[in-house]
Amino acid sequence: MSDKPSEEPSSTPEIPDEVWEQFARDTERDIRGSAPKEPSARARLVTERLRQQEARGELPEGWRTNPAQGAKDRAGRRRRLWAVIGVPLAVAVALVALKPSLLPGDPFGSESDTAAASPLPDETAAPTGAPAATDPETPTLDEPFAGSPALRWADGASGIVPPKATAVGGISEDRVETALELTKKLLVGSNLDPKTVGGERPAAALAVLDPKQPELLDDLNRSLRTPDQDHDPLSMFSRFDPADVRLVGDVIKTRGRMTFKKGDQGGVDVRADYTFVYPVVRTDGSPEVTRTIVRRVLEVELLDPARYVATPGRLNVLHHDRDVGNTACGIYDGYLHPRFPSAEPSGSPATGPTTDPYDRSQELGADGSEPCGTVSRT
Incomplete structure (x- = not known):
């Protein structure tokens, strides 16, 4: 047995000296880098x-x-x-x-034309020509005035705007205003009233006329009872046969003007020139829409009952004339008969010229006796 104690191997691995030296240098550098520094x-x-x-x-x-x-x-x-x-x-x-x-x-x-169409200002003087051409759109049940200059016209009675009443020739302003209001009532009753347009008796219009005016009411009543070529109610009233056509919607486009002066008989003389556009369809269920255009020139006088045999608040008719665009020729049953593009033409062949029914710059004929013609557009 040996006298030296035996040496057992250590369980902890030895670290080389160079590793310790590197560890010491790194630690010293990190300490210096993280230590607070005095600002410059x-x-x-x-x-x-x-x-x-x-x-x-x-x-x-x-x-x-x-x-x-x-x-x-x-x-x-x-x-x-x-x-x-x-x-x-x-x-x-x-x-x-x-x-x-x-x-x-x-x-x-x-x-679209409908969205872009802004209303025209009121007409205060005669136009110098026909309205400009529009896009040739086909009228429909939803847009009955598509492709028509009347798209920008006023609706119904709102298009009849009398001028401001003023005294004239010794006649008071109030009396002039009464004459203008009665003239508007006559135009509305003759051309816009639903009953009149629907073929019924135009009672509202007849109520404005003076019953003491010789022959006028008798002639109008006869034409309504038994119309013929010489007694045609269309000379004064716009009427459609309810068995044939009906209006599309409830809008009739209107445009025109009204003037006044002292009349030859000392009363208020009013002249009205208005055009009405009626969109219609047949009553047979067809969706096809067409338009009839009626222009009327009317001259009336509100007489002074103190000087003449006249009814207070009633008008005397001095002159009335009309021109109709798009209605059958040679039919005298007291109704307008619009032509539809897809339907066979009715009535007599048109012998008159082709005209623009929207042209309000031309005067109507003296007696309305021009032959029935055709229209360039509706």
């Missing part, structure tokens, strides 16, 4: 200047914060802003895409 003189100067500016309120809010965090916050705010603005904007874009007419004007040039 320039850094102390800048810091003091910033502190003073902050105290005076000259620095923007949040200047001390982390720039990266500030950028992140700004990006978040932008995302929230777009969330608030973007959704309504997307909805608005979608609506405009579906209906461009929501935009003011016509930026895409896509407005």
